[in-house]
Amino acid sequence: MVRPLPSPELKVREAASTVTVPGGRFVIPWPKKGQGAVMVAGGGTVGTFGAEKPVPTASVAKIMTAYVVLREHPLAKGEKGPRITIDAKTVTDGTAEDESRVEGLQEGQSFSELDMLRMLMIPSGNNIARMLARWDTKSKDETAFVRKMNDAAKALGMRNTTYTDPSGLDRGTVSTAVDQLKLADAVMKSEAFRSVVSMVGADIPGAGHIDNNNAPLLTAGLGVEGIKTGSNTPAGGTLSWAARATVDGKERLVLGTMMDQHVTGPDPNGSNSLALVLENSRKVVAAVRKGLTTATVVRKGQVVGHVDDGFGGRTPVVAAKDLTVVGLPGQRVRVTFRDGGRALARTAERGTVVGELIATPGPGSAAGKVPVVVKSALKEPSFGTRITRIG
Numbered sequence: 033m034v035r036p037l038p039s040p041e042l043k044v045r046e047a048a049s050t051v052t053v054p055g056g057r058f059v060i061p062w063p064k065k066g067q068g069a070v071m072v073a074g075g076g077t078v079g080t081f082g083a084e085k086p087v088p089t090a091s092v093a094k095i096m097t098a099y100v101v102l103r104e105h106p107l108a109k110g111e112k113g114p115r116i117t118i119d120a121k122t123v124t125d126g127t128a129e130d131e132s133r134v135e136g137l138q139e140g141q142s143f144s145e146l147d148m149l150r151m152l153m154i155p156s157g158n159n160i161a162r163m164l165a166r167w168d169t170k171s172k173d174e175t176a177f178v179r180k181m182n183d184a185a186k187a188l189g190m191r192n193t194t195y196t197d198p199s200g201l202d203r204g205t206v207s208t209a210v211d212q213l214k215l216a217d218a219v220m221k222s223e224a225f226r227s228v229v230s231m232v233g234a235d236i237p238g239a240g241h242i243d244n245n246n247a248p249l250l251t252a253g254l255g256v257e258g259i260k261t262g263s264n265t266p267a268g269g270t271l272s273w274a275a276r277a278t279v280d281g282k283e284r285l286v287l288g289t290m291m292d293q294h295v296t297g298p299d300p301n302g303s304n305s306l307a308l309v310l311e312n313s314r315k316v317v318a319a320v321r322k323g324l325t326t327a328t329v330v331r332k333g334q335v336v337g338h339v340d341d342g343f344g345g346r347t348p349v350v351a352a353k354d355l356t357v358v359g360l361p362g363q364r365v366r367v368t369f370r371d372g373g374r375a376l377a378r379t380a381e382r383g384t385v386v387g388e389l390i391a392t393p394g395p396g397s398a399a400g401k402v403p404v405v406v407k408s409a410l411k412e413p414s415f416g417t418r419i420t421r422i423g
Contacts, residue, residue: 034229035394041259041339041340041376042337042338042339042349042376042386042387043079043337043338043339043340043342044336044337044387049366049367049368050231050364050365050366050367051106051327051329051330051364051365051367052362052363052364052365053293053325053327053329053357053359053360053361053362053363053365054361055325055361056361056362057361057362058071058323058360058361058362058363059359059418060079060081060310060316060319060320060323061315061316061319062081062082062316063290063293063312064072064082064292065082065292065293066082066268066290066291066292066293066294067080067081067082067083067084067085067181067208067209067290067291068080068081068085068209068288068289068290068291068294068316069081069084069209069210069212069213069214069288069289070213070286070287070288070316071217071286071287071288071318072284072285072286072287072324072358072359072399073217073220073284073285073286073287073360074217075284075357075359075389075393075399075400076357076392076393076399077210077213077360077393078284078320078324078358078363078393079275079320079360079363080209080210082209082292084192084208084209084210085192085208086193086194086206086207086208086419087206087207087208087267087291087292088200088203088205088206088264088266088267088270088274089200089205089206089207089212089262089267089270089291090201090262090263090264090266090267090268090269090270090302091132091156091158091199091200091260091261091262091264091270092200092207092212092260092261092270092271092272092289092291092336093161093181093195093197093198093199093200093205093207093260093262093368094152094153094156094161094199094200094260094262095212095215095216095219095259095260095272096151096181096184096185096195097152097161097164097165097177097181097198097199097216098219098225099152099184099218099219099222099225100154100168100177100180100181100184101145101149101164101168102149102219102222102224102225103184104167104168105145106222106224107145107146107222107224109144109223109224111224112145112146113144113145114144114145114259115142115143115144115145116142116144116145116148116163116164116167117140117141117142117236118139118140118141118143118163119139119140119163120139120140121159121162121163121166121336122137122139122159122160122162122163123137123138123139125158125159125162125268125368126157126159128159130137130156130301130316131158131199131201131264131301132155132156132158132165133157133158133159133160133243133245134151134155134157134160134239134245136239136240137159137239141238143238143239144292144415145223146228147237147239148163148164149164149224149225149228149233150228150236150242151236151242152164153228153229153242153258153259153260154229154231154233154234154242154245155242155244155245156226156241156245156260156261156262158199158200158329159252161172161197161199162178162197162199163201164198165177165178165198168180174197174198177198178197178198178324180193180299181195181315182194182196183418184216185211185215188214188215188218189214190211190212190214190215191208191211192207192208192210192211193205193206193207193208193211193212194207199361200262200264200267201264203267208291209289209290209291209366210289212272212289212291213272213286213287213288213289215272216259216272216274216287216289216322217287218273220258220285220287220288221261221307224328225259226257226258228258229246229257229258229259229260229274230250230257230258230283231244232244232247232250232251233247235415241384245261245306246258246259246261246271246273246310248259248310249273249310249313249314249317251270252314252317252319254275254314254317254318255275255277255321256273256274256275256317257274257275257276258274259273260272261306261309262306263300263302263303263305263306263309265299265300265301265302267291267292267302267305268292268293268294268295268299268302268305268308268309269290269294269302269305269306269307269309269310270274270289270290270291270292270293270307270309271289271290271291271309271310271313272287272288272289273287273288273289273313273317274286274288275286275288275314275317275321277290277320277321277324279324279325279326279358280325280326280402282296284324284358286317286320286321286324288313288317288320289318290312290313290316292310293305293309293312293420294308295307295308310365320360321325323360323361324358324359324360325358325359325360325361326352326356326357326358326359327356327357327359327365328355328356329355329356329357329365329367329391330351330354330355330367330389330391331351331354332351332352332353332354332400333350333351334350334351335348335349335350336349336350336351336369336389336404336405337349337369337404339376339386339391339410341378341410345393347406347407347408347410348350348406348408349386349387349404349405349406349407350404350405350407351389351402351403351404352383352385352402352404352405353402353403354402355367355389355391355400355401355402356364357391357393357399357400358399359393361398364393365391365392365393365395365399366391366392366393367389367390367391367392368390368392369387369388369389369390369404370388370390371386371387372387372388374386374387377410378410378412379409379410379411379412380406380409380410381404381409382405382407382408382409383406384405384406384410385403385404385405386404386405386406387403387404388401388402388403388404389401389402389404
């Protein structure tokens with residue numbers, strides 16, 4: 033009777049699962065209080081501080097409002113989109129005190145979707161946020177749109193985020209810095225969105241000139257390209273930002289969020305806390321852009337494991353390419369293996385892919401991945417080997 037041959041087994045080395053980015057230890061100049069996070073777009077988180085607990089977002093919530101609007105009504109390059117007619121509620125909301133709004137609008141005026149997004153994101157019009165919510169859902173209130181916001185947050189993996197309104201004025205709209213990075217990474221893929229939030233100001237026909245609350249960072253010479261400030265009494269100062277940085281000759285998009293920044297003393301509607309979060313973020317942007325570097329955590333051809341044929345024979349598996357990440361000196365990067373559901377065959381050509389290595393510097397998306405291949409061909413056991421299985 034011939035016993036069945038054992039199945040080959042792939043074993044990946046665990047000893048080298050964590051690698052440190054060389055260059056000493058880099059310290060991000062975080063403030064003493066609040067929370068924040070920084071990531072390289074498409075490359076995972078490079079630093080966080082503070083407890084990851086939900087706090088009021090203030091007008092940073094409008095990033096999600098814009099994200100949902102552009103998802104439902106995308107704008108191609110150079111396109112302004114449909115006309116949106118101002119309703120009576122938007123005019124009335126424009127006279128409200130103690131909240132940001134676009135004043136002087138008239139019922140029946142119409143603006144392009146692009147100009148509405150500008151009035152939403154640049155001067156942070158709460159009345160524009162509500163108007164867009166009603167327009168998108170063809171509703172008399174914002175309830176259905178808020179539901180879309182929460183559905184979008186869930187789809188993006190924003191586990192600690194809850195939206196209760198489209199403007200962020202309501203203190204029940206809460207999130208974390210880490211969650212807001214997930215949103216920033218997604219929304220900055222929209223060219224229309226990027227074109228809006230990078231503006232220091234804009235002239236809107238029928239509404240006049242509007243200025244960006246984020247102008248101090250946009251004009252600081254730090255490569256900042258938006259994205260949104262927020263401030264009120266419950267939230268203090270909040271900010272999500274995006275900046276370009278050149279790392280080893282390649283341009284990268286760096287994203288950051290800082291929340292729960294509060295001054296000591298008078299702070300009408302969070303105005304002084306807004307100045308605080310802008311200054312604290314400026315320090316972080318400047319330091320991170322200067323400190324970012326690349327590190328090769330696995331080299332091409334490096335043996336990362338082996339295939340055991342069950343008879344004592346071992347065939348090395350190697351990285352098919354260098355696995356390089358962007359990070360800060362001293363940052364620890366975890367390298368993991370994933371087979372992607374591939375079944376390991378008994379025979380395979382040299383260079384056959386058996387899985388991939390994934391580098392993850394922190395919470396968020398992976399920083400990079402490379403295929404793992406067999407270094408030499410996998411072959412059927414010889415006749416002599418087979419005969420030893422007869423019993």
